Amino acid sequence: xxxxxxxxxxxxAPSIFETASTVGKKEGEGPLSAKFDTxxxxxxxxxxxxxxAESKLQKKTAEKLMEKAKITEQAxxxxxxxxxxxxxxxxxxxxxxxxxxFLGLYGACSTMAESMMIASMLIxxxxxxxxxxxxxxxxxxxxxxxxxxxxxxxxxxxTAQWTVTGSGAAFIKNEGNGPYVxxxxxxKVIDMGINDVSNMGAAMAPAAHDTLSALFSETGxxxxxxxxxxxxxxxxxxxxxxxxxxxxDGYNIYPKHNDCGKMIFDAKKQDVHAGGSGCGCCGSVFCGxxxxxxxxxxxxxxxxxxxxxLMNPTSLLQGESIPAxxxxxxxxxxxxxxxx
Amino acid sequence: xxxxxxxxxxxxAPSIFETASTVGKKEGEGPLSAKFDTxxxxxxxxxxxxxxAESKLQKKTAEKLMEKAKITEQAxxxxxxxxxxxxxxxxxxxxxxxxxxFLGLYGACSTMAESMMIASMLIxxxxxxxxxxxxxxxxxxxxxxxxxxxxxxxxxxxTAQWTVTGSGAAFIKNEGNGPYVxxxxxxKVIDMGINDVSNMGAAMAPAAHDTLSALFSETGxxxxxxxxxxxxxxxxxxxxxxxxxxxxDGYNIYPKHNDCGKMIFDAKKQDVHAGGSGCGCCGSVFCGxxxxxxxxxxxxxxxxxxxxxLMNPTSLLQGESIPAxxxxxxxxxxxxxxxx
Numbered sequence: 001x002x003x004x005x006x007x008x009x010x011x012x013a014p015s016i017f018e019t020a021s022t023v024g025k026k027e028g029e030g031p032l033s034a035k036f037d038t039x040x041x042x043x044x045x046x047x048x049x050x051x052x053a054e055s056k057l058q059k060k061t062a063e064k065l066m067e068k069a070k071i072t073e074q075a076x077x078x079x080x081x082x083x084x085x086x087x088x089x090x091x092x093x094x095x096x097x098x099x100x101x102f103l104g105l106y107g108a109c110s111t112m113a114e115s116m117m118i119a120s121m122l123i124x125x126x127x128x129x130x131x132x133x134x135x136x137x138x139x140x141x142x143x144x145x146x147x148x149x150x151x152x153x154x155x156x157x158x159t160a161q162w163t164v165t166g167s168g169a170a171f172i173k174n175e176g177n178g179p180y181v182x183x184x185x186x187x188k189v190i191d192m193g194i195n196d197v198s199n200m201g202a203a204m205a206p207a208a209h210d211t212l213s214a215l216f217s218e219t220g221x222x223x224x225x226x227x228x229x230x231x232x233x234x235x236x237x238x239x240x241x242x243x244x245x246x247x248x249d250g251y252n253i254y255p256k257h258n259d260c261g262k263m264i265f266d267a268k269k270q271d272v273h274a275g276g277s278g279c280g281c282c283g284s285v286f287c288g289x290x291x292x293x294x295x296x297x298x299x300x301x302x303x304x305x306x307x308x309x310l311m312n313p314t315s316l317l318q319g320e321s322i323p324a325x326x327x328x329x330x331x332x333x334x335x336x337x338x339x340x
Numbered sequence: 341x342x343x344x345x346x347x348x349x350x351x352x353a354p355s356i357f358e359t360a361s362t363v364g365k366k367e368g369e370g371p372l373s374a375k376f377d378t379x380x381x382x383x384x385x386x387x388x389x390x391x392x393a394e395s396k397l398q399k400k401t402a403e404k405l406m407e408k409a410k411i412t413e414q415a416x417x418x419x420x421x422x423x424x425x426x427x428x429x430x431x432x433x434x435x436x437x438x439x440x441x442f443l444g445l446y447g448a449c450s451t452m453a454e455s456m457m458i459a460s461m462l463i464x465x466x467x468x469x470x471x472x473x474x475x476x477x478x479x480x481x482x483x484x485x486x487x488x489x490x491x492x493x494x495x496x497x498x499t500a501q502w503t504v505t506g507s508g509a510a511f512i513k514n515e516g517n518g519p520y521v522x523x524x525x526x527x528k529v530i531d532m533g534i535n536d537v538s539n540m541g542a543a544m545a546p547a548a549h550d551t552l553s554a555l556f557s558e559t560g561x562x563x564x565x566x567x568x569x570x571x572x573x574x575x576x577x578x579x580x581x582x583x584x585x586x587x588x589d590g591y592n593i594y595p596k597h598n599d600c601g602k603m604i605f606d607a608k609k610q611d612v613h614a615g616g617s618g619c620g621c622c623g624s625v626f627c628g629x630x631x632x633x634x635x636x637x638x639x640x641x642x643x644x645x646x647x648x649x650l651m652n653p654t655s656l657l658q659g660e661s662i663p664a665x666x667x668x669x670x671x672x673x674x675x676x677x678x679x680x
Binding site for chain 2: 001002005006008048049051052074077078082084085086087088089092093095096098099100101102103104105106107108114118121122124125126127128129186187188189190191310311312313314315318320323325
């Protein structure tokens with residue numbers, strides 16, 4: 001059922017059946033260390049390039065998910081995936097060995113939310129019984145592609161974020177015991193003119209603001225209705241901007257907000273400046289940590305809004321700014337009517 | 341209703357309400373010249389880079405679509421789009437000024453079919469009332485990104501294809517007078533080990549074979565049931581391979597098959613070797629030419645299967661082969677039960 005311009009409330013709320021996560025060495029030394037299924041001790045993952053390592057990260061995480069969910073490829077109706085590498089090759093080399101119908105997405109760091117949102121829509125609409133959603137990012141492949149070669153040893157500015165080496169995968173079904181995806185708010189592309197690739201939090205915060213404002217107003221809910229309002233990878237700078245922007249609109253999310261990019265690293269001890277970023281940031285934190293919190297009842301009702309910065313290095317060199325997007329899901333441990 | 345592993349048949353078949361198309365100068369000199377809404381006389385489109393020109397191509401085509409369909413942005417529920425540029429920036433800079441919820445896709449040259457397929461699924465499932473699907477490609481931005489700078493003047497091999505400068509856009513609705521999207525077959529990523537970026541037809545043909553085989557067997561239909569079996573951009577080499585592969589399986593598509601990459605250029609006169617390619621190839625040919633043929637009754641029932649090659653230049657330099665995908669739609673001027 002559509003509710004307003006951007007939000008869909010599901011008549012048959014799909015259930016997140018199982019998740020899996022893999023992270024790199026540095027992420028494994030952070031505060032959420034114990035939450036991930038696999039922590040790599042070698043960020044090359046036994047491969048001879050960062051790109052191949054990222055692809056393996058995504059493939060192994062999807063395989064881990066199928067193992068944990070006790071399902072075969074043949075039992076999976078769809079796989080929805082994407083990543084940050086040019087032409088999403090992390091994903092394509094990961095899924096080519098899977099005998100599963102595939103839908104390729106590009107939402108930059110919003111991909112975990114975009115894939116779970118589209119999967120929920122397709123499942124709720126009867127187009128599939130279930131789907132795997134998976135995404136990844138890799139610090140080394142991202143630095144190489146977007147900024148400087150690692151060997152250059154470039155100095156990072158205080159607003160810069162650290163791309164998470166990690167992958168998250170979720171298996172969503174048309175039946176199950178929850179947590180349930182009750183609804184979703186589709187984002188619009190928002191560009192406020194930020195052009196500093198070392199301050200993507202600032203570029204993405206207005207997109208998160210736009211989507212969360214739409215979610216609150218279209219569903220008639222308030223920040224107090226949720227145990228957690230989680231953003232994907234705004235980091236410390238972008239999170240402050242988002243909370244401030246929403247506060248000016250009368251939505252005080254300060255007590256309920258957290259951000260995967262703030263949670264995955266200890267910013268002071270781990271020298272990551274403004275926090276984590278990348279498709280794998282929301283992917284691994286949601287699939288590694290948050291899913292467990294939902295399962296054990298510590299979180300009952302939440303929003304996850306993953307944000308993506310939609311530029312490339314060439315477009316910035318040509319004087320363009322950074323467009324961004326945020327997609328949001330409303331997740332609850334109970335099938336509830338509070339959104340109707 | 342799911343039918344087999346990859347195919348969905350729509351209970352409420354969405355209607356393709358209107359289309360729009362734009363092409364470059366060379367495409368405007370080809371056999372389909374009169375079919376397109378706009379033919380550019382300057383492939384820079386008044387911009388100062390090929391990438392900005394491509395973005396404008398997509399934006400102007402979507403605007404033309406809204407003008408032809410007599411709708412405002414506010415009346416559009418979703419826009420689904422993607423392109424070949426790194427991080428799909430052609431799309432993002434095109435849609436950032438639209439006040440329309442956005443879903444970003446990456447399917448390489450299969451994007452026109454992928455976007456129309458997902459839009460049809462979301463509309464048929466009640467998640468949206470309508471959607472715009474749009475994609476683009478640009479010869480100059482693609483050559484620069486995937487192969488050689490134009491200034492280098494590299495010699496092209498006989499199997500090489502010519503990326504179409506063009507854009508296609510379609511407006512799909514939950515009601516209308518057709519043509520209707522009766523069903524769709526979701527592709528799998530297929531990699532047969534081809535690693536020659538100048539022979540993408542050969543890399544993509546096995547993906548088209550896989551999807552069309554699934555479509556025929558899961559729907560119980562035969563090539564004879566269709567007036568046209570259209571592929572996206574296999575070109576002359578890939579088309580021959582596809583027809584041969586299907587023939588060996590007992591599906592003789594020779595009399596019914598055509599390919600947008602063969603149709604858009606006069607291969608002999610226009611020096612395009614194996615034919616056209618790119619997201620804009622299927623986009624502009626379907627939205628410019630084929631939609632008119634459906635509307636005037638020259639085609640009553642058809643398949644469109646757009647193919648995409650899912651590599652990037654870095655992955656090929658690292659010794660990888662070219663994975664590919666094809667997504668197929670079954671389109672008819674009547675709501676029919678022949679698929680039930």
